[in-house]
Amino acid sequence: MVTKKKATIYEVAREAGVSRQTVSRVINGRPDVAPETRKRVKEVIEKLGYRPSAIARSLSQRRSYTFGVVTAGLKYIGPSRTLSGITEQSEELGYGLLLKELTSFSANNVHPLLQWFIAHQVDGIIWAAPEIGENRSWLDTLLGEIHIPILFLTMEKRKDVSVVSIDNYLGAKEITNHLIGLGRKNIGHVSGPLDWWEARQRKQGWMDALSEKGFPCTDKMWTEGNWSSKSGKLAFQELYEKFPEMDAVFVGNDQMACSVLQTAFEKNIRVPQDLAVAGFDGIAESEFFSPALTTVFQNQHDLGCTAVQELANLVENRLEGEGEIKPRQILLEPELLVRQSTQVSI
């Protein structure tokens, strides 16, 4: 039924001839209510169109069934895929989400943000913004202040906090080994911006794979981009000039690999015959580049789900007073997708 003014628990109680407490028991599904009382209360609730106020409940219960989420770079597809996993799993577990997006990747605005979440009684916080430069330095000073479970995504693990990441290092190593396995001898790399942890991990994976097989790995064999297609194009052109014998290239992400393919196309470099090209991320379009791109798929949706799951565990253990729970570090494995940009169809 439509009502002009929202009914409160008080109206329901009066209308049903019971105390507010009893109504509270009914809406929370407590067992200690007589069947017919329950039925009557439910009818009144229906009749008045009553909905409990989550705000009032949060205040009185001192928890909000809500997580705070910090993200960054939503205009890129990666963070959004993660966020999508977070929304899905939170919904599943019955948590709401308060969202904040960092406009800058630096760390200076962290404190007010945490305060804001705390002021809103969030049950836990998911830090889904990337680790860049010094933007984790606040952890050392502020961590003691946060008396709320907090979980970090995609950063270097440390013992004192819970972290869920995708194994960038492993993925990079595997794809480099794939290129080596194809018989390529001169494997270059276009890295992401090296102040990003993920970019460093990928570069390190490439380097270690080469070293382990006894290949040299020198500075003329790589250049640095900033994840964007445009930067990838420039970085590739520079790399191609200083490393002309290159017969394969591992590009730090698919966006940059996209423009590498374009450049190869323009320069009449045949892919994969003259140059094998591999990316990282596994964005949906990569399969439909010209030619289809070999890449490392990181399941960011799954990352988001896992994060929420883990955070919910932290929250619930804490409520059950299990004392301080040991932070866990979880590493998810990426998946190699071999396509035409490295291997002519079988």
Add this chain to the structure above:
Amino acid sequence: MVTKKKATIYEVAREAGVSRQTVSRVINGRPDVAPETRKRVKEVIEKLGYRPSAIARSLSQRRSYTFGVVTAGLKYIGPSRTLSGITEQSEELGYGLLLKELTSFSANNVHPLLQWFIAHQVDGIIWAAPEIGENRSWLDTLLGEIHIPILFLTMEKRKDVSVVSIDNYLGAKEITNHLIGLGRKNIGHVSGPLDWWEARQRKQGWMDALSEKGFPCTDKMWTEGNWSSKSGKLAFQELYEKFPEMDAVFVGNDQMACSVLQTAFEKNIRVPQDLAVAGFDGIAESEFFSPALTTVFQNQHDLGCTAVQELANLVENRLEGEGEIKPRQILLEPELLVRQSTQVSI
């Protein structure tokens, strides 16, 4: 300072030797507090590390300075770009965001979702999920129940609600005219899924542009995809078979255009010489496809910003008791980006 238990307004009041009301005035920056009282209270706040509870304030003020956002398809880049605009502008205006993502595009779960927002006292709601099939039918029945400002993104305008959209129809018409202007005579179309409003708008723009210039427009000249690259590939192949004289194609979005380019590449169809290809959306990578894709850029970030701005207006007008405000319908213009896939470089 670090405190074990969070201080409340009560502790601050006692410590500062004033009433809670005075503390309240200080934290809300009210003018009617003596300078030294204010100073003393502020010091105590600092000393105790006091932070006001947003929850308690929401309860007592009956508003939360929070918007509810309904999104869908975050794993695609479009919705995320919009969300990014929403987060940015909300932050700017001092509103927080409660986020919900629809897992299905259908309408059956709308009611609980609205209730959830209302239970959380949101000041307004932004409906940023696409209009598909009958998933706006709830509007007719539920709109009367919602006593909260609500704003819709990207849907057919209607007089009784506020809507902000990008003019898909105009964009499609412009790009088709661009193709006509190049002298192409047989312009096909790969549409998005036609239960989507946006897909219908784009198709209609294409049809009308053709008609207005006296070109025929028949069923053999178009096929339907579902936005994904994969579907675009299939739809294009089908189209190419039934409409072999096609010398230009307007593809419903960039993802599908991406695979159209791949297919052309594989079939040795020269783009743009044999076939001009145009997309829609203006995703970042489109400039780096092979060849660079002509497309219609829709500024979804801006769309999100505008939406928040407009919603904030609705909310504030309402609080100032301006009576019922007339819903507005805002249409943003997209931008044509001409690149190599339709026009050899100048």
Add this chain to the structure above:
DNA sequence: TTGAAAGCGCTAACAA
């Protein structure tokens, strides 16, 4: 199984 009383932490309205 039910209810009364006392809060959760803050603010609106009024009074001084």
Add this chain to the structure above:
DNA sequence: TTGTTAGCGCTTTCAA
């Protein structure tokens, strides 16, 4: 300029 009173709508605790 400041304080008092009475809520906001719900839950916890304890008693019946």
